[in-house]
Amino acid sequence: MVLGAGAALVAALATAPAGAAPSAADAGQGPSPAGCANRVNDTARKLVECVRTEDLWRHMQAFQSIADANPGPDGHASRNSGEPGYKASVDYVAKLMRQAGYDVTIQKYKFFYFAYVGVPTFREVSPTPHDYTVVSDWNPGQSTGTASAALQPAGGIVLPPTPTPSSSSGCKASDFSGFTAGRVALVQRGGCNYGVKVLNAQAAGASGVVIFNEGNPGRTGVIAGSLSDADGNRIVPTIPVSFTSFASGSDLLSQYRQNPASPPVMNLDIQAKVDPEADDYNVIADSKGGDPNHVVVVDAHLDAIYGAGMLDNASGSATILNVAQLMRKVTPRNKLRFIWFGGEELGELGSSYYVNNLSPSELGKIGYDLDADVTATPNYVVGVLDPAGVDLFTRVVSTQFPPQVYEPSKVARDVGIDYFNSIGKKQILFSPIGTDAEQFNLAGVPASGVLTGQDCCKLQSDVDLFGGTLGNFEGKVPSDDGGCVDNPFRWCDNLSNNDPKVLTFMSKGFASMVVDMAFDTKVLGAATNPRVRPLAPKAHPASRGAPAR
Numbered sequence: 001m002v003l004g005a006g007a008a009l010v011a012a013l014a015t016a017p018a019g020a021a022p023s024a025a026d027a028g029q030g031p032s033p034a035g036c037a038n039r040v041n042d043t044a045r046k047l048v049e050c051v052r053t054e055d056l057w058r059h060m061q062a063f064q065s066i067a068d069a070n071p072g073p074d075g076h077a078s079r080n081s082g083e084p085g086y087k088a089s090v091d092y093v094a095k096l097m098r099q100a101g102y103d104v105t106i107q108k109y110k111f112f113y114f115a116y117v118g119v120p121t122f123r124e125v126s127p128t129p130h131d132y133t134v135v136s137d138w139n140p141g142q143s144t145g146t147a148s149a150a151l152q153p154a155g156g157i158v159l160p161p162t163p164t165p166s167s168s169s170g171c172k173a174s175d176f177s178g179f180t181a182g183r184v185a186l187v188q189r190g191g192c193n194y195g196v197k198v199l200n201a202q203a204a205g206a207s208g209v210v211i212f213n214e215g216n217p218g219r220t221g222v223i224a225g226s227l228s229d230a231d232g233n234r235i236v237p238t239i240p241v242s243f244t245s246f247a248s249g250s251d252l253l254s255q256y257r258q259n260p261a262s263p264p265v266m267n268l269d270i271q272a273k274v275d276p277e278a279d280d281y282n283v284i285a286d287s288k289g290g291d292p293n294h295v296v297v298v299d300a301h302l303d304a305i306y307g308a309g310m311l312d313n314a315s316g317s318a319t320i321l322n323v324a325q326l327m328r329k330v331t332p333r334n335k336l337r338f339i340w341f342g343g344e345e346l347g348e349l350g351s352s353y354y355v356n357n358l359s360p361s362e363l364g365k366i367g368y369d370l371d372a373d374v375t376a377t378p379n380y381v382v383g384v385l386d387p388a389g390v391d392l393f394t395r396v397v398s399t400q401f402p403p404q405v406y407e408p409s410k411v412a413r414d415v416g417i418d419y420f421n422s423i424g425k426k427q428i429l430f431s432p433i434g435t436d437a438e439q440f441n442l443a444g445v446p447a448s449g450v451l452t453g454q455d456c457c458k459l460q461s462d463v464d465l466f467g468g469t470l471g472n473f474e475g476k477v478p479s480d481d482g483g484c485v486d487n488p489f490r491w492c493d494n495l496s497n498n499d500p501k502v503l504t505f506m507s508k509g510f511a512s513m514v515v516d517m518a519f520d521t522k523v524l525g526a527a528t529n530p531r532v533r534p535l536a537p538k539a540h541p542a543s544r545g546a547p548a549r
Helices: 004-014 033-038 044-050 053-069 084-099 194-203 246-258 310-326 349-356 360-365 403-422 437-442 460-466 500-518
Strands: 103-116 121-126 130-132 138-140 145-153 184-188 208-212 241-244 265-270 272-286 291-301 334-341 366-372 383-390 428-430 447-451 456-458
Touching: 033 310, 044 310, 044 403, 044 500, 053 084, 053 310, 053 500, 084 103, 084 272, 084 310, 084 334, 103 349, 145 208, 145 246, 184 194, 184 246, 194 208, 194 241, 208 246, 208 265, 272 349, 291 310, 291 349, 291 360, 291 500, 310 334, 310 366, 310 500, 334 349, 334 500, 349 437, 360 366, 366 403, 366 437, 366 500, 383 403, 403 447, 403 500, 437 447, 447 500
Parallel strands: 145 184, 184 208, 208 241, 291 334, 291 366, 366 447, 383 428
Antiparallel strands: 103 272, 121 130, 121 265, 138 241, 145 265, 272 334, 383 447
């Protein structure tokens, strides 16, 4: 693959030694960079003092250069799965890990690839011309096509909205009784998966669909949702789909009702590249030493979503890459398996594929998982993963995991907590839901890790613990517009969306967890570790927390 203009820089960074010149913040701390690169960093003291901002940031610069040199179909810097920038990231990591002496394999699997080509457009042509701004006024559904036609509402719309959800507009074929083929269908959120509404509209001859929010408390703003059928299977309609707010949808409905003979004329254009059998990759690097019957997986997802993906998750990828390089001379008690997963942003695809394709024997050898997912958030929290913790977004405790994961997950968790306490940093315990560690917990493998927050919203309780401001964890701060990471068409999850100081102390905390588990006998003491296999891969919408209905 040709890297393009950034190739020289990336190549230079890829061949740099693990111990580059220290930053001002690291100067005077511990041994020289060369000393760190060449000694056996087999204790937390030795390893942690060698985790340096300069080394971490060099990897971050390399990932940014890769993204810049490999634009996606929309013309913007990208490291998304299925695109050249992701494969270049895979090659970069694999090269460095081979140079560090690890046994490296690339695991390939297939996935459903979807990417917008250009910026979708949505506008009212008449009687009140209006251009809707993507993200702030509307979000495109994962669909493709062009519609320019009069609007017609489907049946089942409930106005005014009831105090609790009650609409099932578009959920039945009969909701499109009398629908004029060729028109753009207007449907209200509620009652069934969004994709069911779209399939019914498409069957009725609609040329496009506008889905507006229901209007109940908590259901007023612009929707961002996934399209799935009644069984939860992903669909990609061949007619364009717009998600919008209750205010925009009710305004269009009002215009229609005022003059049904001359309804609003809409223009909706969504162009996309779709490949149901695209290639994706996991990078797997095993330490040469360590008991192969006692394996500690150390992982981060390497893929981005909607662009360069520097915070989510070049930061975590840089964290585990730096730790792996610094441990290259260590002979651990337990074999270390560093994995950079693909497809996490699309529903934990890489980790799900990896876990579900292990034999029962190989799965039983994995005694622990450590996950680094977002480690450099500017308006940060110090999150330590715990299957009994709260979800980052809902702040609700999940009870979905096998009972045997809870107690042993505390082992590395508490090592991380002890480190952060030692540097005066408070912590919050977060569930692994939405991270690759979730797949290991579901399979009965205890897990912990670190997470510093993304999107919105940081709560007052977080501010009380960690300082900073309410609202966005990253992107525009202070704001509550949702940040850079999971918002398409902003393309702002770049280097500037990361705090190198946060990256450094979080990486140090994570390093202390890794080296402790490398020599653990408390959890990884049995000859084999009985595991359970998940009944089905656990998947999430591409945008974490994006509703399907």
